[in-house]
Amino acid sequence: PVREAIRRLTAEGALLPQGNRRVAVPQLSAEMLDQVAFARLAIEPKLAALAAPRLTPAQIDRLEAIDAAVNRAIDGGKLPDYLAANHAFHFALYEAAGAPVLLDLARSLWLRAGPSLRAVIDRYGREVAPDLHREALTAMRAGDAAALAAAIERDIQQGVDHVRQALSESA
Numbered sequence: 001p002v003r004e005a006i007r008r009l010t011a012e013g014a015l016l017p018q019g020n021r022r023v024a025v026p027q028l029s030a031e032m033l034d035q036v037a038f039a040r041l042a043i044e045p046k047l048a049a050l051a052a053p054r055l056t057p058a059q060i061d062r063l064e065a066i067d068a069a070v071n072r073a074i075d076g077g078k079l080p081d082y083l084a085a086n087h088a089f090h091f092a093l094y095e096a097a098g099a100p101v102l103l104d105l106a107r108s109l110w111l112r113a114g115p116s117l118r119a120v121i122d123r124y125g126r127e128v129a130p131d132l133h134r135e136a137l138t139a140m141r142a143g144d145a146a147a148l149a150a151a152i153e154r155d156i157q158q159g160v161d162h163v164r165q166a167l168s169e170s171a
Contacts, residue, residue: 012111030167036113037160043105045149050097052145060140063092067133
């Protein structure tokens with residue numbers, strides 16, 4: 001099982017083969033960040049817009065509970081909890097879209113950037129960015145697909161800007 005997981009992560013670009021059956025987490029560069037950001041901004045707001053008319057009140061309640069965990073992590077300065085809850089929020093929303101191809105692409109992007117993103121933020125960006133999910137939740141309750149897509153776009157861009165700043169400070 002471990003060998004298969006490593007093979008899959010290597011195939012997805014989340015790990016790099018180092019020879020002699022070793023792997024490493026790829027270094028996050030500004031160029032890689034730009035590519036991942038471009039793809040995320042193309043795919044994830046679309047997933048959010050597709051999810052908007054499909055979300056049930058129970059799903060929105062669940063997203064609000066997840067966002068409360070995001071806020072607790074921010075308030076406590078707990079980066080690992082923040083990253084886990086933020087991921088859970090985005091994918092609970094995207095799974096409601098009913099678009100498995102786009103969902104797989106989003107997962108692949110998060111998988112590809114996740115380990116190096118975590119390392120950059122952990123090393124250089126101890127300050128957790130403010131939570132912008134409240135805007136998305138308001139759009140969900142209103143059933144406003146365009147506003148939800150725009151809120152997710154702003155949330156992604158804020159995260160990218162934060163990581164870009166951490167990368168520039170590390171250079």
